[in-house]
Amino acid sequence: MASEGGLILRNVSRAHEGGYTCRVNGVSSETSWLLIKDVSKPASLSVSPDSSQVLEYQSFSLSCSSSAPGWTIRRFSENTRKTSSCGGDWGVLSSSVCRLQTAKKSDSALYWCESPTMQRSNTVQITVYDRPVVLLIPALPVASGRNVNLTCLTRSPSAASADFYRNDSFIGSGSWSFILRSVSTDDEGSYSCRTGGGVSPPGWLSVRAPPDPDPDPDPDSSSSSPLRSILWKILYAPVSIFYFIPTCVFIYKLRHRATGWSPAGRTRTSGPRRAAEEEEAAAGGDDYDDAMAPVTTQHHF
Structure with missing residues (x-):
């Protein structure tokens, strides 16, 4: 008789990964490995x-x-x-x-x-x-083409405006803020601001480059849409039939003309023999046929 026992692991995480065994009356099972998959x-x-x-x-x-x-x-x-x-x-x-x-x-x-x-x-x-002055600058990389607002934050309310710098070069002044319009990777760098209360620590601005555009799909590739394939078949099927049937008729006539095919007599003659027959017919072949018609051959045994 077999008996069963169980253990429930709740809220499992990767910390629970490992080899597991059980033991009953001093006898251990084989080791089984538990793997945790994160699907989130x-x-x-x-x-x-x-x-x-x-x-x-x-x-x-x-x-x-x-x-x-x-x-x-x-x-x-x-x-x-x-x-x-x-x-x-x-x-x-x-x-x-x-x-x-x-x-x-x-x-x-x-x-x-x-x-x-x-x-x-x-x-x-x-x-x-x-420090008395800090620069509010995006903590995460910004997408190319966006506007970025730089804000100079100070503890001194007496300051009326701030100067802004990129890589220690002056880029403009504003009333506490300065807007970078349609940023690109060229705008990446170290920024800081200065007010009457002091200078902020430098902050780094990161800009994500735009993704590469998808290439134009090839109309002849296998990835073309099924609808396009069906339209091509509908448009070109009548054209193919229009050219196919006359071509077959032309080949049929050409082959029969080359081999001397006679639809009436169902006989086929080679080129030289046919030429001789035509000459014979022109020289009175009909009379020759009439003269030969009553001739018979007898065999005695």
């Missing part, structure tokens, strides 16, 4: 406000754009050289959003989303400054 779509981490620079004591939030449950937000701090999750020693986690109410310099870290099966999203480097 990769998540994407975003920052609000969209900036890699944060003023100390300001708030910011991070969110994972994934519909799959169980994703959390983690970070690696270069100061402590440790990895930790939101909701523990830092941040407040609600659903897939982690909010830091009062940012400190210790919150400068590399952030990402992570699933229960240890699948990771893109990473974002956030730096918290205690």
Whole structure:
């Protein structure tokens, strides 16, 4: 008689992968390997406000754009050289959003989303400054062709305008902000701003190049649409028949003329013999046939 026992592994992750055995009365089973497959779509981490620079004591939030449950937000701090999750020693986690109410310099870290099966999203480097001026610059690469708004954030309300620089070269002034229109990969670089209160740390702007256009489809390739193939058959079938039938008739007549085919007598003569018969007919072949008609041949045994 066989008996059964079971063990349920709940909320499995890649940490549960490995070889499993069971033992009954000191007898062990063979080892079976458990593999974990992650079928969830990769998540994407975003920052609000969209900036890699944060003023100390300001708030910011991070969110994972994934519909799959169980994703959390983690970070690696270069100061402590440790990895930790939101909701523990830092941040407040609600659903897939982690909010830091009062940012400190210790919150400068590399952030990402992570699933229960240890699948990771893109990473974002956030730096918290205690300086009087910072530049709000997109933390993630922006698509080519978009407008990018650079904002100079300062603790001094007396400053009325700001100067903006790219790779230490002046590019323009504005009332706290400057717009880069229809950016391209040529706009990538290090940006900073200057106000009466000081100069911001440099921030890097990354621009994604546009995707290569798809090549024009080949109408003669096998990937052409079925509808196009059907239309070609409908259009060219009558034309093919129009040329095919006269060609067959022409070949038929040409072959019979070359071999001396006689439809009436169903006989076939070679070229020289036919020429002799024609000469004989021209010289009175009919009389010759009449003279030969009554002749008979007798055989005696």
